[in-house]
Amino acid sequence: MLAKAVPRPCSGAGRHGAPAARLWSVGVAGGPRRGGAGGRLVAADAGERMTGSEAVPVVAVAAGKQPVNGSAMAGIDKLVTSTVGKSTNVLWHDCPIGQFERQELLNQKGCVVWITGLSGSGKSTLACALSRELHSRGHLTYILDGDNLRHGLNRDLCFEAKDRAENIRRVGEVAKLFADAGLICIASLISPYRSERSACRKLLHNSTFIEVFLNVPLEVCEARDPKGLYKLARAGKIKGKRTN
Ligand SMILES: Nc1ncnc2c1ncn2[C@@H]1O[C@H](COP(=O)(O)OS(=O)(=O)O)[C@@H](OP(=O)(O)O)[C@H]1O
Numbered sequence: 209m210l211a212k213a214v215p216r217p218c219s220g221a222g223r224h225g226a227p228a229a230r231l232w233s234v235g236v237a238g239g240p241r242r243g244g245a246g247g248r249l250v251a252a253d254a255g256e257r258m259t260g261s262e263a264v265p266v267v268a269v270a271a272g273k274q275p276v277n278g279s280a281m282a283g284i285d286k287l288v289t290s291t292v293g294k295s296t297n298v299l300w301h302d303c304p305i306g307q308f309e310r311q312e313l314l315n316q317k318g319c320v321v322w323i324t325g326l327s328g329s330g331k332s333t334l335a336c337a338l339s340r341e342l343h344s345r346g347h348l349t350y351i352l353d354g355d356n357l358r359h360g361l362n363r364d365l366c367f368e369a370k371d372r373a374e375n376i377r378r379v380g381e382v383a384k385l386f387a388d389a390g391l392i393c394i395a396s397l398i399s400p401y402r403s404e405r406s407a408c409r410k411l412l413h414n415s416t417f418i419e420v421f422l423n424v425p426l427e428v429c430e431a432r433d434p435k436g437l438y439k440l441a442r443a444g445k446i447k448g449k450r451t452n
């Protein structure tokens with residue numbers, strides 16, 4: 209069923225000429241949907257459109273400038289920016305079209321099916337079969353396959369432990385975005401570290417996270433060895449194929 213939602217602009221919206229103080233309030237850390245590490249900006253009057261001049265303060269604050277009394281920014285009582293990782297002065301922008309509205313549009317719930325297992329255990333095959341089946345039932349899916357992602361997003365990573373951990377972290381973040389978009393996201397990567405998989409599960413606190421372990425014995429995977437990786441590993445020609 210299609211959503212009843214009328215298209216509305218994103219956060220920080222306000223009627224042209226209206227005092228900016230009406231437009232924003234600092235919201236509710238740990239509110240119902242999501243939030244950054246610090247406080248977050250909530251559109252108090254999000255049904256109205258922001259004009260170019262009103263947009264300046266957000267840009268200015270996002271750039272780390274302080275509001276000045278009597279300036280165009282004087283009406284904004286308080287904008288809270290956060291330091292997140294290596295990024296300073298960043299702001300969380302909310303939009304009235306959120307996960308709920310997108311899910312309504314798609315008539316499905318966003319979630320992540322995370323398939324983990326040894327190389328050759330059948331992750332890609334299962335991901336593809338699941339995607340095909342769900343697609344035939346009218347569900348929108350997207351596969352995040354470890355092999356495929358290493359052709360682009362993760363091409364800078366190798367197979368040392370820290371790179372695998374970063375690989376898993378990035379895929380978790382992308383999976384979170386897909387689930388937030390309302391899709392059924394199927395992630396299929398070796399993801400050998402329990403701690404990293406748990407971190408991904410925690411990231412997905414707004415969506416269902418289903419972990420599927422393909423419990424296929426090493427000997428079976430090695431006998432399949434479709435890419436010849438086990439052979440190379442046994443010959444000492446590649447490293448880092450251990451899981452723990
Ligand atoms: N050590 C090493 N050297 C070379 N190639 C390797 C190595 N480990 C994995 N692979 C191949 O990379 C594919 C993707 O791995 P992943 O990103 O899923 O691995 S991980 O989650 O980061 O551990 C992975 O895909 P699958 O075989 O489909 O699992 C392998 O083909």
Ligand SMILES: Nc1ncnc2c1ncn2[C@@H]1O[C@H](COP(=O)(O)OP(=O)(O)O)[C@@H](O)[C@H]1O
Pocket residue numbers: 325326327328329330331332333334432434
């Ligand atoms: N359930 C299964 N039974 C037997 N062979 C399988 C099964 N699933 C996958 N395979 C085969 O195993 C090999 C590895 O499968 P693949 O999906 O590429 O594994 P992974 O993505 O885990 O590396 C392929 O040749 C595939 O056809």
